[in-house]
Amino acid sequence: MGKILEINGPLVKLDLPQTVLGEQVRVGRLGLVGEVISRDGNTALAQLYEDTAGLCPGEEAEGLGWPLSVELGPGLLGGIFDGVQRPLQAMWEQSGDRIARGVAVASLPRDRRWYFVPDPGRRAGMPLAGGEVLGTVQETESIQHRILVPPRVQGELLELAPEGEHTVEEVIGRVRLADGRIEKLHLFHRWPVRTPRPFRQRDHAVAPLITGQRILDTFYPLLKGGKAAIPGPFGAGKTMLQHQVARWCNAQIVIYVGCGERGNELTDVLESMPTLTDPHTGRPLMERTLLVANTSNMPVVAREASIYVGITLAEYFRDQGYDVVMVADSTSRWAEALREVAGRLGQMPVEEGYPAYLGSRLAAFYERAGRVETLAGDHGSVTLIGAVSPPGGDFSEPVTSHTKEIIQTFWALSKELADARHYPAVDWLESFSGYVSSAAKWWADNIDPGWEAARAAALDLLAASEELQRIVNLVGVEALSSEQRWTLEAASLIKEGLLQQAATDEVDSFASPEKQFALLTALLDIYRQGMKLVKLGAPARRLIQMPLLAQARRWKSQHSSDDLEALKAKIAAIPAAFEPLLLEYAPAAPSSAMEEIRP
Amino acid sequence: MKNIEFRTAASAQGGLVVMAGVPGVAAGSRVQLRDHAGRVRSGLVIRSANDAVLVEVFEGTDALDLERTWVRFLEEPYKLPVSRDILGRVFNGSGRPCDGRPPVISADRRDINGEPLNPAARAYPREFIQTGISAIDGMNSLTRGQKLPIFSGGGLPHNQVAAQIVRQAKLLGEESAEFVIVFAAFGASHADARFFQESFEESGVLNKVVMFLNLADEPVIERLLTPRAALTAAEYLAFDLDYHVLVVMTDMTAYAEALREVAVLRGDVPARKGYPGYLYSDLAELYERAGRIKNRRGSITMIPVLSMPSDDITHPIPDLTGYITEGQIVLGRELSNQGVYPPVTVLPSLSRLMKDGIGKNFTREDHPHVASQLFASYAKALEVRGLAAIIGAEELSDADRRTLAFADAFERRFINQGEDEDRSIHETLNLAWDLLSMLPPESLIRVSEEELAKYHKGAA
Numbered sequence A: 001m002g003k004i005l006e007i008n009g010p011l012v013k014l015d016l017p018q019t020v021l022g023e024q025v026r027v028g029r030l031g032l033v034g035e036v037i038s039r040d041g042n043t044a045l046a047q048l049y050e051d052t053a054g055l056c057p058g059e060e061a062e063g064l065g066w067p068l069s070v071e072l073g074p075g076l077l078g079g080i081f082d083g084v085q086r087p088l089q090a091m092w093e094q095s096g097d098r099i100a101r102g103v104a105v106a107s108l109p110r111d112r113r114w115y116f117v118p119d120p121g122r123r124a125g126m127p128l129a130g131g132e133v134l135g136t137v138q139e140t141e142s143i144q145h146r147i148l149v150p151p152r153v154q155g156e157l158l159e160l161a162p163e164g165e166h167t168v169e170e171v172i173g174r175v176r177l178a179d180g181r182i183e184k185l186h187l188f189h190r191w192p193v194r195t196p197r198p199f200r201q202r203d204h205a206v207a208p209l210i211t212g213q214r215i216l217d218t219f220y221p222l223l224k225g226g227k228a229a230i231p232g233p234f235g236a237g238k239t240m241l242q243h244q245v246a247r248w249c250n251a252q253i254v255i256y257v258g259c260g261e262r263g264n265e266l267t268d269v270l271e272s273m274p275t276l277t278d279p280h281t282g283r284p285l286m287e288r289t290l291l292v293a294n295t296s297n298m299p300v301v302a303r304e305a306s307i308y309v310g311i312t313l314a315e316y317f318r319d320q321g322y323d324v325v326m327v328a329d330s331t332s333r334w335a336e337a338l339r340e341v342a343g344r345l346g347q348m349p350v351e352e353g354y355p356a357y358l359g360s361r362l363a364a365f366y367e368r369a370g371r372v373e374t375l376a377g378d379h380g381s382v383t384l385i386g387a388v389s390p391p392g393g394d395f396s397e398p399v400t401s402h403t404k405e406i407i408q409t410f411w412a413l414s415k416e417l418a419d420a421r422h423y424p425a426v427d428w429l430e431s432f433s434g435y436v437s438s439a440a441k442w443w444a445d446n447i448d449p450g451w452e453a454a455r456a457a458a459l460d461l462l463a464a465s466e467e468l469q470r471i472v473n474l475v476g477v478e479a480l481s482s483e484q485r486w487t488l489e490a491a492s493l494i495k496e497g498l499l500q501q502a503a504t505d506e507v508d509s510f511a512s513p514e515k516q517f518a519l520l521t522a523l524l525d526i527y528r529q530g531m532k533l534v535k536l537g538a539p540a541r542r543l544i545q546m547p548l549l550a551q552a553r554r555w556k557s558q559h560s561s562d563d564l565e566a567l568k569a570k571i572a573a574i575p576a577a578f579e580p581l582l583l584e585y586a587p588a589a590p591s592s593a594m595e596e597i598r599p
Numbered sequence B: 001m002k003n004i005e006f007r008t009a010a011s012a013q014g015g016l017v018v019m020a021g022v023p024g025v026a027a028g029s030r031v032q033l034r035d036h037a038g039r040v041r042s043g044l045v046i047r048s049a050n051d052a053v054l055v056e057v058f059e060g061t062d063a064l065d066l067e068r069t070w071v072r073f074l075e076e077p078y079k080l081p082v083s084r085d086i087l088g089r090v091f092n093g094s095g096r097p098c099d100g101r102p103p104v105i106s107a108d109r110r111d112i113n114g115e116p117l118n119p120a121a122r123a124y125p126r127e128f129i130q131t132g133i134s135a136i137d138g139m140n141s142l143t144r145g146q147k148l149p150i151f152s153g154g155g156l157p158h159n160q161v162a163a164q165i166v167r168q169a170k171l172l173g174e175e176s177a178e179f180v181i182v183f184a185a186f187g188a189s190h191a192d193a194r195f196f197q198e199s200f201e202e203s204g205v206l207n208k209v210v211m212f213l214n215l216a217d218e219p220v221i222e223r224l225l226t227p228r229a230a231l232t233a234a235e236y237l238a239f240d241l242d243y244h245v246l247v248v249m250t251d252m253t254a255y256a257e258a259l260r261e262v263a264v265l266r267g268d269v270p271a272r273k274g275y276p277g278y279l280y281s282d283l284a285e286l287y288e289r290a291g292r293i294k295n296r297r298g299s300i301t302m303i304p305v306l307s308m309p310s311d312d313i314t315h316p317i318p319d320l321t322g323y324i325t326e327g328q329i330v331l332g333r334e335l336s337n338q339g340v341y342p343p344v345t346v347l348p349s350l351s352r353l354m355k356d357g358i359g360k361n362f363t364r365e366d367h368p369h370v371a372s373q374l375f376a377s378y379a380k381a382l383e384v385r386g387l388a389a390i391i392g393a394e395e396l397s398d399a400d401r402r403t404l405a406f407a408d409a410f411e412r413r414f415i416n417q418g419e420d421e422d423r424s425i426h427e428t429l430n431l432a433w434d435l436l437s438m439l440p441p442e443s444l445i446r447v448s449e450e451e452l453a454k455y456h457k458g459a460a
């Protein structure tokens, strides 16, 4: 037993020999928990996950003998946990509206019984290795929880419980380890959050993560197992975009980490997810979702931990062979928590107060994303999407710039677009994706071989219009040629009819890849047909007045992904809309001209 | 220990005193210092070890004679006595009555730091509050339980706007406001405080107001307590007594500056512009105290006022505030100079909770689309205005000229309104359609065809 020497904000200096770095400690009358972050002789410095007010020098402290770990087993899905995996729903029921200090509640419910079905291939006497599947529990209607052998356990299976109900703590099996000791198996095991869970090997990410958001899927795709960042100033739409991804993406498990952000945003997820259905499985979205919440008013050290708790939970489901998406809102708050502790430790700040190891910590965290071959020989993936909140919206600040070097997909949000309520405010010029060629293969195989070319054509159009806009801003639109004016108009059609996609629009909130591609090619078709006419001498003014342009801008909101036939009928009628002008400007050969401009 | 006076001050600098030889003092404990003149100052333990205790003194350490300074450790955090009787009272910045009336007697004394609300206990705010101000109700609606700051600048009428909101705020269908008001001023001038006092008096709500005043000439460090004391009162009124509480706090910039002052004294590593890295978390501890709680009737709606240093919205104080609050109402100098009141610059303004509190079952079915359309059309119109400034209005096309006329009318008729003009949301939306009708229907993509047919004056 040791004692407290000094309290300085969340840091407590302890007279506590024989603890190791990272070890959990319990401190003071209230029993506040924290972890050792540095040692010097007999003294240990610990950061506490809870507010230290009221602690006195001289109060007792003890080392707990293990690092910060999470409980992994059935009972996670649909839940909300704090930054050190305490179940917030259960805490609310037990201790009221406010988070009282020193409350210890088990992460997984202890009284709940789960129906365990052993893997038929497992028999006593057979060898058993870490990460293998012992059996399953149907945790929610859509998710089968695979009960895994803890990764570091290896030996001979002595017995395995038959089919039946168990609590997470009941013994469901025994293994004789290589050194002869007997290890008991349960429906759950613990894993230290700062240690990545092992796998056999990394695999290539191959399939895009479909989010149903056109600017993401069609223009700046992300792969299952990929890494993405969403930087943007306040109010630009980072959280909304992450909510959209959490709602509609085609992952099997979604981990939503609210790291130092607003309480109401988590309430929003908690209240909305159960009422929404997964477009890919038809089941309530909450069944596949899990929340980790350390809001901005909760203690800052637990905020630092919350990211690791989240990623460990994600890896655990990956190890069961699932495609997992983790969204973290916001990684900047995590970095700030790091900065705060570093500052109190007196570590040398390098940029804007951040410690020198900011970049390496960020990289190590994102490195835990990926598609892997699991220890059990399955394939699973963790896709990581981190929001970044740069001070003043300045992307050159340390967290954004380090992150930009690590990730492959960059969804840059723009204040100008958000101010004009162009949502999602993803800037089509600043954003990038390093996954386009892999995604192109999937689109070609599953949707249409023309995807990559159409995407490029739309981006070219947008880039061209940006140039033209600069001219217009100097001398006015009248200075442009008809061709240029039509380019400008078509780009605006793409922006309003395709890129803009309000999360609040019930019809258009999610767009299937088919719908995305149909709209993309339709709008490009309008552009090309118009351009043909302009080249035949039709003034852009005439084209811009066509009712088709206003109509096409509404298509996205008129036809849901389930109603593509009607949309396709409208698309098929595009040439007819151009017919009168065509007759006027190419009266000689309307039908042959029509032939020519069809792709 | 509570009753022992220690005379062991080892050093004093700025607002900090180091006490030696006081073992076992609790972190965060309240402190009373008696100086040689018998004046009592108050403070807080910010770092505690057996051999040295660091105390932050709210009234500062000027003219402290270490030999003749007596210090008591009260072994508890700052607390505010709460009871129904706080309504109608005026307190100083640390929560002591300063209206000449007797102290509030109550056995119920609450730690002013509060405790974080469990996110699982929150109820999402969805009830539209009508403020009677078109720029807010129509385009940046406020909901019950929201934290929506006013970003302003020196000389802009933020006080008037805040007071107008307080006077006019009501739920739809309600006759008059059923709010109680917690008003906290820190670093505010006497004139500002008087302005609010008179405004409450005029609207006859003084007995529904609790005030916490730390004015510009009062101790700077005490400002760190003022919003906490005020929010403790607000939480009590909302979640114990079921009131709907409107909290107005001004000026958050003065608060953040006080925090910086203390941080510098403590030697904390600065992040941006000398503000400590924990400014975000510290502000969040305040702002996040707004909200609604499941199974509770009351609510806390928060309207912090902050002046943006040099009108710069990227300055750390508005920036971090914007990252925490649920939107912001931005007042602009340009509009104000043109005589527009309230000078709400709508594009950078935002209400994040609007989308869940307006529309069919809350205000009117066309509201979400109308708001979005106004934003889009006005953003476009400002581009045209910029262009006109370069190439001259004569050079503009007819369509552009119409757009320009729309922008002017929008500012003059929609944003601009009287300080006592209380527009219903229907009036606001109808006015919006009057203005949108200046534009050709085919350019209005954000509203539906049905809405165009129903409301657009020029639609076929």
Ligand SMILES: Nc1ncnc2c1ncn2[C@@H]1O[C@H](COP(=O)(O)OP(=O)(O)OP(=O)(O)O)[C@@H](O)[C@H]1O
Pocket (backbone or CB within 6 Å): A232, A233, A234, A235, A236, A237, A238, A239, A240, A241, A261, A389, A423, A424, A425, A501, A502, A503, A504, B322, B323, B324, B350, B351, B352, B353, B355
């Ligand atoms: N895709 C979208 N569809 C519709 N509205 C959106 C969308 N994205 C953002 N918005 C609007 O913008 C507001 C702000 O978005 P959001 O809260 O996601 O911003 P943020 O970037 O997370 O800000 P902060 O950094 O302060 O948390 C939302 O409340 C919503 O009104």
Ligand SMILES: [Mg+2]
Pocket (backbone or CB within 6 Å): A238, A239, A240, A261, A329
């Ligand atoms: Mg956000």
